[in-house]
Amino acid sequence: MSVAETVSGQVSFIPVDGSTVAMQLTGIWSHDASIKPVEQVLMDLSDFKNLKLVLLRAHDLAGWDSRLPAYLLKIFNYCQTQHIEVDASGLPEGAQELLKLARAVPERAGARRTAQQKSILAEIGKAVLNGLKDAKGLLAFIGETLLAFIALIQAEARFRTIDIFLCIQDAGPAALPIVTLISLLVGLILAFVGAVQLAMFGAQIYIADLVGLGTVREMGALMTAVIMSGRTGAAYAAQLGTMNVNSEIDALKTMGISPMQFLVLPRMLALILMMPLLCLYADLMGMLGGAMVTVSAFDVSLIQYYNEIQKAVDLTDFGIGLFKSLVFAALIATAGCMRGMQCGRSASAVGDAATSAVVNSIVYIVVADSVITLICDRLGI
């Protein structure tokens, strides 16, 4: 900071005659120099009446960098609006040249943006319109996806079969470790939470029922869906978004290949095929986690736990869990692919796409889960 205080540039005005004033620049005009704010200098200039010509004099300048032309550019612009001539011949040659360059391309009319105060009503209206546009986009995307699936059924869809396998690899086996860890722990937690209550009645054996039904009907599908929306849904949005930024999606369109068939279809198919399998696996892991707690801490043998679960959980429960995971898969793939395809053309837009893909799919998942659970309750299954 001490350097900043010692370096300074000065500006002074010397009236030459009634309509001419000389502007004397001395000292060092560098980035770290302290210099009188240009707004004050413009005020001083406006005090001169009938000003027709400003002479810039900088013969005694000790040093300068971009600060000098940046400063003078404002003076030039001001004088231009006031119809005052500026004589720059007293400036260092380099500064004259730079100022000439800076003024070579005039500001494009209408380019500058002015901040506007918007009323709350306008903001609300805009939000509503945006919401409608979003809903329309979702409907359009679902429609296009259905068309792509119809093309698939008619065996007219264009995509590379290998892509499906790559997507399956990515959405299935590659997700096993994280699904294992999370489901095991969720089973463990369920068992502990239930055990504390059930042990009060000496009914530890029913931990098996709780864990079994909890994971198979609910937690298995839900946890896999949450994992996959963060893992795969976000990845879909980011991949497709980046392809959009690189004009790769445009390239596909101009080749006459539908990006919906070529990019979205394999991803959707992969996720829809893999999610039920992952869900089954998560169910197994959840029950295993529950067994670890029940057997080790609550005086229930593994055989008892196994028998009790077999009694409590029937095929319908598995069916409900699998159905949910199928719905969730479609929702995650839709949110991820849609946000990716709608992505803007900048790096930050890709980030936004990934974020909103995850947020959307989690909202969709929880809403869908509630609806399905409610329906099952009404139907009594």
Next chain:
Amino acid sequence: MTSAMNTPHITVTNLTMAYGDFLIQRDLSFTIDHGDIFIIMGGSGCGKSTLLRHLIGLQRPAQGDVFYDQQDFWHASDEERVRIIRRIGVLYQSGALFSSLTLAENIALPLGEFTHMNGREIADIVSYKLALVGLAGFEDYYPSEISGGMQKRAGLARAMALDPEILFFDEPSAGLDPVSARLLDDLIVSLRDTLGTTIVVVTHELASIFAIGTNSVFLDPDTKTMLATGSPKKLLAESSDAKIIQFLTRGESNANKSA
């Protein structure tokens, strides 16, 4: 600005560049003087941009040294290297503007970090730099809202923000129309003339090479080393190497000979 013209600014000695086992170029030795407009040229894939990455500290040489004003760049301490890097500005091929910041914020970033100016003074410098590259009034635009050529010019405004001693350009005229490319060349020359900036340009635009280049190095992808260094015009007039002549004449002299 203080150093005299025609004294070495960047010296490269026996530089070998490689990605792991894959050799890009070897035994590069050349000198870039203060005030030079130095062209790094050669066919596609010969390692021009890789050489640039070695000069600006993004990639460590497999062998050899780079000196800035006699100071060994790659053997300097981290702080010294940062100090050297702060004296250079780089215009990347596609501008490399931060897409989440407006043009003004992009240019203001280094000014705010490394100078003591207040917001208003920085805004003045930003307006001036944008005017210099012909983008007056575009302060509040995001990079995605302007064309590729404008992005490139805005990238140049950011590279020049701190009045660097050395400016590096990676393919400056790629993606520009001929008139804009010419204006950029003019700007490069006046930056050298007015501020004494040393300029290093990676390019294969012949028009630019002859219009602005005062010194150059020619990299060859086949032999994986440099074939010549010196003023491009002089190379064209005096070189006996068929590859260089072919490159500098767009292969037309060869066609004439065989015809």
